[in-house]
């Protein structure tokens with residue numbers, strides 16, 4: 001797959017998105033506002049408009065006990081799980097399997113009144129990253145989703161308005177080994193999750209409506225998805 005047509009784009013977008021996800025909210029520049037908080041979860045956004053459309057970048061950080069970054073990325077990337085946790089999903093198709101860690105998806109999301117229905121076509125790439133800050137620590141894992149084109153599915157042909165997105169899920173596992181040298185259990189691990197997304201809604205939709213949708217849907221999505229991973233993994237061996 002290294003010679004695949006998308007390979008160089010994937011390499012550059014993954015590097016750019018991971019660097020962005022690693023940037024603490026304090027160094028992200030001005031204008032970021034905390035808009036949702038729930039336990040360990042903090043969600044920030046910055047109001048930005050492109051051609052009069054709200055394309056507010058979002059950055060969420062969350063720490064979830066009992067799971068690893070590999071497990072979080074595995075359930076986020078895998079098409080076989082998506083209908084279980086993505087509540088706004090109406091239809092999902094894998095258009096291309098580029099490699100075991102790179103897929104091309106076409107998704108239609110449920111219509112959100114009064115905006116017209118949306119679809120999105122993106123490549124999704126999962127990758128393990130070396131832990132640069134702690135060489136002995138567990139690796140980082142990431143999934144990057146980036147809008148792309150496919151000759152058989154041109155945008156805005158059917159009823160759906162094509163949206164354009166860039167998403168990065170970056171996960172860092174933390175291990176606190178038990179004092180008495182006992183074997184590691186899920187009580188000794190947690191995962192620091194950073195979720196970044198920028199969504200261009202494609203066609204016109206009132207900024208106030210979009211912002212209300214994002215305010216409602218993003219916290220729900222991250223809570224539901226992480227609860228799903230905890231539930232799927234609780235009786236399984238830890239996947240580092």
Ligand SMILES: O=S(=O)(CCO)c1ccc(-c2ccc(C3CCCC3)c([C@@H]3C[C@@H]3c3ccccn3)c2)cc1
Nearest residue numbers: 086088109112115118145167199201213217218221
């Ligand atoms: O992280 S992912 O790659 C996970 C793979 O599915 C991803 C996340 C979010 C979206 C998304 C993009 C735009 C919209 C809106 C824009 C105007 C009308 C539909 C929605 C609808 C709002 C609901 C939504 C928002 C946030 C999270 C989940 N649902 C969702 C797509 C993919």
